[in-house]
Amino acid sequence: xxxxxxxxxxxxxxxxxxxxxxxxxxxxxxxxxxxxxxxxxxxxxxxxxxxxxxxxxxxxxxxxxxxxxxxxxxxxxxxxxxxxxxxxxxxxxxxxxxxxxxxxxxxxxxxxxxxxxxxxxxxxxxxxxxxxxxxxxxxxxxxxxxxxxxxxxxxxxxxxxxxxxxxxxxxxxxxxxxxxxxxxxxxxxxxxxxxxxxxxxxxxxxxxxxxxxxxxxxxxxxxxxxxxxxxxxxxxxxxxxxxxxxxxxxxxxxxxxxxxxxxxxxxxxxxxxxxxxxxxxxxxxxxxxxxxxxxxxxxxxxxxxxxxxxxx
Amino acid sequence: xxxxxxxxxxxxxxxxxxxxxxxxxxxxxxxxxxxxxxxxxxxxxxxxxxxxxxxxxxxxxxxxxxxxxxxxxxxxxxxxxxxxxxxxxxxxxxxxxxxxxxxxxxxxxxxxxxxxxxxxxxxxxxxxxxxxxxxxxxxxxxxxxxxxxxxxxxxxxxxxxxxxxxxxxxxxxxxxxxxxxxxxxxxxxxxxxxxxxxxxxxxxxxxxxxxxxxxxxxxxxxxxxxxxxxxxxxxxxxxxxxxxxxxxxxxxxxxxxxxxxxxxxxxxxxxxxxxxxxxxxxxxxxxxxxxxxxxxxxxxxxxxxxxxxxxx
Ligand SMILES: [Mn+2]
Ligand SMILES: [Mn+2]
Numbered sequence: 001x002x003x004x005x006x007x008x009x010x011x012x013x014x015x016x017x018x019x020x021x022x023x024x025x026x027x028x029x030x031x032x033x034x035x036x037x038x039x040x041x042x043x044x045x046x047x048x049x050x051x052x053x054x055x056x057x058x059x060x061x062x063x064x065x066x067x068x069x070x071x072x073x074x075x076x077x078x079x080x081x082x083x084x085x086x087x088x089x090x091x092x093x094x095x096x097x098x099x100x101x102x103x104x105x106x107x108x109x110x111x112x113x114x115x116x117x118x119x120x121x122x123x124x125x126x127x128x129x130x131x132x133x134x135x136x137x138x139x140x141x142x143x144x145x146x147x148x149x150x151x152x153x154x155x156x157x158x159x160x161x162x163x164x165x166x167x168x169x170x171x172x173x174x175x176x177x178x179x180x181x182x183x184x185x186x187x188x189x190x191x192x193x194x195x196x197x198x199x200x201x202x203x204x205x206x207x208x209x210x211x212x213x214x215x216x217x218x219x220x221x222x223x224x225x226x227x228x229x230x231x232x233x234x235x236x237x238x239x240x241x242x243x244x245x246x247x248x249x250x251x252x253x254x255x256x257x258x259x260x261x262x263x264x265x266x267x268x269x270x271x272x273x274x275x276x277x278x279x280x281x282x283x284x285x286x287x288x289x290x291x292x293x294x295x296x297x298x299x300x301x302x303x304x305x306x307x308x309x310x311x312x
Numbered sequence: 313x314x315x316x317x318x319x320x321x322x323x324x325x326x327x328x329x330x331x332x333x334x335x336x337x338x339x340x341x342x343x344x345x346x347x348x349x350x351x352x353x354x355x356x357x358x359x360x361x362x363x364x365x366x367x368x369x370x371x372x373x374x375x376x377x378x379x380x381x382x383x384x385x386x387x388x389x390x391x392x393x394x395x396x397x398x399x400x401x402x403x404x405x406x407x408x409x410x411x412x413x414x415x416x417x418x419x420x421x422x423x424x425x426x427x428x429x430x431x432x433x434x435x436x437x438x439x440x441x442x443x444x445x446x447x448x449x450x451x452x453x454x455x456x457x458x459x460x461x462x463x464x465x466x467x468x469x470x471x472x473x474x475x476x477x478x479x480x481x482x483x484x485x486x487x488x489x490x491x492x493x494x495x496x497x498x499x500x501x502x503x504x505x506x507x508x509x510x511x512x513x514x515x516x517x518x519x520x521x522x523x524x525x526x527x528x529x530x531x532x533x534x535x536x537x538x539x540x541x542x543x544x545x546x547x548x549x550x551x552x553x554x555x556x557x558x559x560x561x562x563x564x565x566x567x568x569x570x571x572x573x574x575x576x577x578x579x580x581x582x583x584x585x586x587x588x589x590x591x592x593x594x595x596x597x598x599x600x601x602x603x604x605x606x607x608x609x610x611x612x613x614x615x616x617x618x619x620x621x622x623x624x
Contacts (some may be wrong), residue, residue, distance in 0.1 A: 097414040104614060105408050110420035126438055302416060 007073035012145035014140035048184030119143035136169035142295035194233035208308030212248035278307035324457035336344035358497030371476035427458035448481035506545035520620030524560035
């Protein structure tokens with residue numbers, strides 16, 4: 001049995017792609033089971049509930065040498081704690097290639113598209129397999145989520161074509177309405193503890209040499225006022241995770257989905273200096289206006305990577 | 313212009329796949345140029361001569377940040393000397409994933425098949441592109457070369473299907489005869505210096521932690537008697553490269569293509585001990601009979617990797 005899972009702090013793509021890829025592998029004669037590496041966010045919980053699906057189980061510790069397939073990530077810092085003991089035989093991903101290695105020739109499918117599910121649709125079509133409505137709905141949700149319904153600069157023509165192909169199979173006539181309902185569910189944060197908000201879509205990145213480690217959270221919301229109303233609590237949660245995980249810096253970007261803007265909470269002078277020098281943005285009242293830089297992958301991390309890169 | 317190249321000490325797959333992938337990318341609107349990272353072996357020279365093609369040029373040093381595509385390899389030890397300064401945006405390969413990383417999301421296509429050209433055929437078919445007869449002949453040659461016409465245990469059903477699909481387009485009726493002519497050309501080593509013979513199909517592998525570095529050459533031939541007639545010279549060349557490159561060990565496997573056997577030259581007690589402990593084979597007269605282990609990738613390197621792996 002191949003264990004299939006997405007990254008820590010799973011988003012809709014990490015969960016949907018694990019479910020869809022596990023079913024694809026199973027249909028192709030490789031029995032597979034989807035797992036998750038953390039709690040669902042509200043958007044993903046809404047997507048699964050609407051489909052009448054239960055969440056995949058948390059990945060247990062597997063026996064050494066177990067066969068695993070990664071979706072939507074490849075770096076060890078974003079993966080299962082015991083990854084080095086497992087045998088990675090398959091990866092489907094749309095992020096830059098990090099520290100992954102394989103013990104033997106493996107199946108790797110990476111493309112610079114907006115969503116892993118866009119690649120999973122290609123895999124189905126290349127294999128000549130029809131798409132089950134439930135899988136179509138999962139992939140459609142993941143693509144709309146990752147691309148913020150085509151607002152994100154990570155969106156490619158392949159993602160748009162995938163949505164066009166999948167929506168009739170998924171039985172979704174009003175794609176815009178479907179996406180808005182997902183985003184509203186994601187934004188309905190209620191009395192979620194600040195630490196949970198911070199970790200909802202949070203990834204750790206190594207930068208530079210000597211290595212610095214930064215934690216970067218993103219809250220994509222249709223209701224940024226709610227998030228800024230909890231600014232003080234969020235800063236306390238950032239401070240705590242920074243100390244606890246021995247991080248060099250922590251950023252939390254509040255992305256207004258509908259207006260396509262990013263305002264990032266600035267924890268201390270360290271983060272303020274980096275934002276100023278790397279992005280040319282001066283924080284006001286503890287908030288740095290990063291403008292239309294709404295993609296962590298495409299507009300935040302590469303700039304930090306360049307900023308921290310050792311000078312040749 | 314994207315520079316496309318295969319590994320150091322190129323084999324037929326490294327050259328053919330670079331030529332075919334450069335043409336495919338160009339046809340898809342990404343102008344590309346094939347290069348090589350070393351001298352052609354006799355088999356590849358024969359394949360190109362029969363097609364009336366000249367060899368790709370040696371890769372010059374490119375400007376920092378130049379876009380490159382790797383075929384048939386991914387590890388830095390087997391790639392261009394300045395690889396770290398270039399931007400790898402595409403890799404098509406059938407080897408295990410080594411120390412490769414990318415600065416941004418890239419296009420990676422790895423599958424555990426017998427030959428890179430088998431994957432290039434898939435890329436053409438997935439893109440709905442017809443195959444030019446010249447490309448068909450190049451891919452056919454590469455697949456027959458890498459799989460030793462299906463004798464190698466690396467052969468997969470995909471490789472067999474690719475040969476079946478390509479041979480009529482390439483205008484090759486007698487696939488077995490075509491393969492034998494290639495292998496004969498490869499075996500016609502004449503007065504090639506011993507150092508050149510050693511380096512014809514030679515790769516460097518890091519093993520274990522702390523890291524050891526081993527050089528492993530393979531001579532695939534229909535005429536092993538000729539090679540063993542030059543055993544003394546070859547051992548001298550192995551000794552020299554070991555000292556010069558500061559290697560932990562050097563192996564040279566003489567693979568009898570037609571009889572599917574591997575007899576490996578043993579340079580010193582160091583190599584003898586490793587072959588004895590890792591493969592359970594005791595050398596006689598400086599030659600270790602590794603039996604039917606004719607694939608470096610599948611039957612030699614993984615065993616050494618396991619042997620040198622740090623104990624958990
Ligand atoms: Mn994703
Ligand atoms: Mn190859």
